[in-house]
Amino acid sequence: MKSADILITGGTVLTLNRDNVKLHEGAVAVTGDTIVAVGDKKELLGMYTAKETIDNPHSIIMPGLINGHTHAAMTCFRGIADDMELMDWLTRYIFPAESRNVNPELAYWGSLLACAEMIKSGTTTFSDMYLFEEETARAAKQAGMRCIIGEGLFDFPSPACKTPAECLIRAENLIRTWADDPLIRTMVEPHSLYSCSPALLQSARELADRYRVPFATHLLENMNEAVQLEKKFGMRATKFLEQAGILDERFIAFHGVVMDDEDIAIFADYGCKVVHNPESNMKLASGVAPISAMLKKGITVGLGTDGCASNNNLDMFQEMDTAAKLEKSARLDPRVMSAETVIRMATANGAKVFGMGDLVGTIEVGKKADISILDMNKPHLTPMYDEYSHLAYAVSGADVETVLINGKVVMKNRRLTTIDENEVMEQVRRIARKIGASLSMPHE
Amino acid sequence: MKSADILITGGTVLTLNRDNVKLHEGAVAVTGDTIVAVGDKKELLGMYTAKETIDNPHSIIMPGLINGHTHAAMTCFRGIADDMELMDWLTRYIFPAESRNVNPELAYWGSLLACAEMIKSGTTTFSDMYLFEEETARAAKQAGMRCIIGEGLFDFPSPACKTPAECLIRAENLIRTWADDPLIRTMVEPHSLYSCSPALLQSARELADRYRVPFATHLLENMNEAVQLEKKFGMRATKFLEQAGILDERFIAFHGVVMDDEDIAIFADYGCKVVHNPESNMKLASGVAPISAMLKKGITVGLGTDGCASNNNLDMFQEMDTAAKLEKSARLDPRVMSAETVIRMATANGAKVFGMGDLVGTIEVGKKADISILDMNKPHLTPMYDEYSHLAYAVSGADVETVLINGKVVMKNRRLTTIDENEVMEQVRRIARKIGASLSMPHE
Numbered sequence: 058m059k060s061a062d063i064l065i066t067g068g069t070v071l072t073l074n075r076d077n078v079k080l081h082e083g084a085v086a087v088t089g090d091t092i093v094a095v096g097d098k099k100e101l102l103g104m105y106t107a108k109e110t111i112d113n114p115h116s117i118i119m120p121g122l123i124n125g126h127t128h129a130a131m132t133c134f135r136g137i138a139d140d141m142e143l144m145d146w147l148t149r150y151i152f153p154a155e156s157r158n159v160n161p162e163l164a165y166w167g168s169l170l171a172c173a174e175m176i177k178s179g180t181t182t183f184s185d186m187y188l189f190e191e192e193t194a195r196a197a198k199q200a201g202m203r204c205i206i207g208e209g210l211f212d213f214p215s216p217a218c219k220t221p222a223e224c225l226i227r228a229e230n231l232i233r234t235w236a237d238d239p240l241i242r243t244m245v246e247p248h249s250l251y252s253c254s255p256a257l258l259q260s261a262r263e264l265a266d267r268y269r270v271p272f273a274t275h276l277l278e279n280m281n282e283a284v285q286l287e288k289k290f291g292m293r294a295t296k297f298l299e300q301a302g303i304l305d306e307r308f309i310a311f312h313g314v315v316m317d318d319e320d321i322a323i324f325a326d327y328g329c330k331v332v333h334n335p336e337s338n339m340k341l342a343s344g345v346a347p348i349s350a351m352l353k354k355g356i357t358v359g360l361g362t363d364g365c366a367s368n369n370n371l372d373m374f375q376e377m378d379t380a381a382k383l384e385k386s387a388r389l390d391p392r393v394m395s396a397e398t399v400i401r402m403a404t405a406n407g408a409k410v411f412g413m414g415d416l417v418g419t420i421e422v423g424k425k426a427d428i429s430i431l432d433m434n435k436p437h438l439t440p441m442y443d444e445y446s447h448l449a450y451a452v453s454g455a456d457v458e459t460v461l462i463n464g465k466v467v468m469k470n471r472r473l474t475t476i477d478e479n480e481v482m483e484q485v486r487r488i489a490r491k492i493g494a495s496l497s498m499p500h501e
Numbered sequence: 502m503k504s505a506d507i508l509i510t511g512g513t514v515l516t517l518n519r520d521n522v523k524l525h526e527g528a529v530a531v532t533g534d535t536i537v538a539v540g541d542k543k544e545l546l547g548m549y550t551a552k553e554t555i556d557n558p559h560s561i562i563m564p565g566l567i568n569g570h571t572h573a574a575m576t577c578f579r580g581i582a583d584d585m586e587l588m589d590w591l592t593r594y595i596f597p598a599e600s601r602n603v604n605p606e607l608a609y610w611g612s613l614l615a616c617a618e619m620i621k622s623g624t625t626t627f628s629d630m631y632l633f634e635e636e637t638a639r640a641a642k643q644a645g646m647r648c649i650i651g652e653g654l655f656d657f658p659s660p661a662c663k664t665p666a667e668c669l670i671r672a673e674n675l676i677r678t679w680a681d682d683p684l685i686r687t688m689v690e691p692h693s694l695y696s697c698s699p700a701l702l703q704s705a706r707e708l709a710d711r712y713r714v715p716f717a718t719h720l721l722e723n724m725n726e727a728v729q730l731e732k733k734f735g736m737r738a739t740k741f742l743e744q745a746g747i748l749d750e751r752f753i754a755f756h757g758v759v760m761d762d763e764d765i766a767i768f769a770d771y772g773c774k775v776v777h778n779p780e781s782n783m784k785l786a787s788g789v790a791p792i793s794a795m796l797k798k799g800i801t802v803g804l805g806t807d808g809c810a811s812n813n814n815l816d817m818f819q820e821m822d823t824a825a826k827l828e829k830s831a832r833l834d835p836r837v838m839s840a841e842t843v844i845r846m847a848t849a850n851g852a853k854v855f856g857m858g859d860l861v862g863t864i865e866v867g868k869k870a871d872i873s874i875l876d877m878n879k880p881h882l883t884p885m886y887d888e889y890s891h892l893a894y895a896v897s898g899a900d901v902e903t904v905l906i907n908g909k910v911v912m913k914n915r916r917l918t919t920i921d922e923n924e925v926m927e928q929v930r931r932i933a934r935k936i937g938a939s940l941s942m943p944h945e
Contacts, residue, residue, distance in 0.1 A: 132883070132884075133884065135883070135884060135885075135886075135891075135895065136885065136886050136887055136890035136891055136894065136895065137886045137887075139835075139839070139840055139887075139890050139893075139894065140825075140829075140835055140836055140838075140839040140840060141835055141836060142834075142835060142836065143835070146835075170880055170883060173880040174880040174881040177880060177881070178881070280833075336826060338830065339826035339827065339829055339830035340825075340826050340829060340835065340894070341829075341835055342829040342830060342832070342833050342834050342835040343830075344830070344833065345830060368894065369890065369891070369894040369895045370881045370894070370895045371881065372881065372897070375819065375822075375897070378819075379823070379826075381584075381784075382780060382783035382784050382823075383783065383827075383830070385584075385783055385784060385785075385786040386782065386783035386786060386787075386788070386789060386827070388786070389724075389786050389788065390586075390786050391583075391584055391585055391586060391587070391590075391784065391785055391786040392584055392585060392586065394584075395583070395584040396583055396584060434926070435926075436614055436617040436618040436621060436922060436925070436926060437618040437621070437622070437814045437815065437816065437898070439576070439579075439614060439926045439929055439930065440576075440577065440579060440929050440930050440932075440933030441579075441580065441933075442579075442580050442581045442933065442937060443580055443581075443583075446580035446583050446813065447579075447580055447813070449583075450580065450583065450784070450812065450813040450814070451579065451580065451813045451814045453816070453819070453897040453898070453899060454881070454897070455897060455899035455900075456899075478880060481880070482878070482879075482880060482883045485883055485884050486883065486884050488884075489884030489885075489886065493886060
């Protein structure tokens, strides 16, 4: 008998590997931070003795989800303003609320609350862009979550830095600080093409190249932005990025709503990646990103919730549901995006977006043990003809029961092991009272 | 001191009454099947002694949700086939599965499972169209749920009846059987204009008029149907219905996706009602119903999940979220549908669609005690600036903690009091194995 730290038995193991292997009455063995065996339950029970066994015969055992784009600390602004024009929303609520309230304390507690919410809905990795990202890293470490973080870079002063040069120093410090961390990875994240000068974009590109980390930015989120950028550059934004030498396989666009066939062709040529944020795009009335056209051209697309001010939760299962349905609705064709496609966007392909395809995103021997276990013994998940269908169209985040990240159990039977849920909620409520007062709004 | 049966204390009471009154630290007193007081918590605690007190200081106390259109028993077909063309889906999967498997037993257990799922996600009333609806009524009575049911009427033979005449007899029997029931109401439901002859529609109209019950049908669900009907009638479907004398304030259209300005004007003139099913319309790629245009013309619009084969769950909170976001996205304007609007569609206005505005849909003295209590003390619902925002955009059905219908506690702390959850899941799994075998499909 070999020994393992944790033996997870089911239930059905969805590997999401290249051959899409499903194992009914399957099992996964974990030692340290790594998956050491995936196979038949009886077989693995006969091969391994484990310090801890996690068993649920009605479960689905699947790769932890990858939230490809969020602003974790913005949980503090969840629901502060809805149902209004983007510019109204930004200039009357979000920007004033941010400039008066964002500080390291908000960044830490807001991010930790986001980690609690994400773990409780089956997410094990998140990609984050905000301010004071060292606090987001600290929260993720506390939570035991995997993340890829980047300080938002701007031309104008932010609560975190006065000048673009200062922004770049913060960004580089982040990269160096977390260079060898098992959980925290970094990227370079100029906020957008409308909030960063070409010079800042070039400096950001050089920084990303120097450390070989991803370069990610908000791009072509709505038609106003597309028109504004075309005016600014005298050409389409994607063409500008190409000519400036900024596009490569480590370039990641968040949103990409207003991409046309030429933009898509350029992205495909350079191996650029896209993260789709359907719920945020719908809520802000930004339009519908041409995701099925991107997939046809071979572009790797991940899925993200965006921040809590424009969603308003971080539930990736709901996001998968919406991603599949929105594309069908927008193209008037139910075949353009399947359940399996959106699940891959949130797992295996999400990992590839960030160059982490060898690390996470599937359940395979040698990968890190980032695993979500769902309890399917519930009325709304009965009967079950097909696991993918349920994950995309019937599950919600609350069906996630147990979560492992990097081999560690961070939630067991819906109880978080790394975060004091009540404390973090109390801290964020306290911060929210200040935010509410700063805007003279009603608050809890 | 007066006596009440149940005193519910919060938390915030959202009355959804005409003035939209919110009561922070509110309370509701219930005696028998009726709400007898709504007010301040301290005040009501001083006025009433109650046999049972339900207290949660972090709760939202709101009217139970009204699922305006579903096919409850189709839980048995949840996820049996997805991501395919409507006609493929219907003719290769749904129709064969139904013709081989639908019988009273499936109708009963499928409906009871639907009741379990609906109660667990805060729904207290549902409107149902299917076959063997007497079994759906029996399941709803068992569950203690309020419903409005109608036997689906067709020109062609169904598993429930061989001829249209037989269908009409079943429909009339239903109406007479449940005439004085406190929970079960009935309506007349010809399936659609493409599956019912003008003569059957006329007989259905006469039946509905004789008993003064609603007349409800699937209408203009997608463009193919609209084209087919225009060819059949030599005029637009709505015009045909007007000329046939079928439209009045008890006429309810499910879907109404392909309604143009003239259709909307006719509906507004006659006081016809609409039930919107955004998730089903998206999943089947049917298009986007012009709901904000209908609301502008004063049409009363409810909200429904449709059946589990095209959604694939019965969660009305997710449906509200999608309804608001889809309309914003389709009109490229975030102001066209607010959080409050979709909550009213699922409560007060949903009740009005079925002529039950005096009975349920708000928390007001004299109304029936149909109440959902949500636990808001959770990471994904923290902080809270505005209750409506959270209900529309952050809550999922799993946040519902306790539910009363007609004064009876049908779920307490997520435990159903009227349904043996495990038994109903086992029964539906057994039925699903037969369904799977009948289609030679993999099954659980």
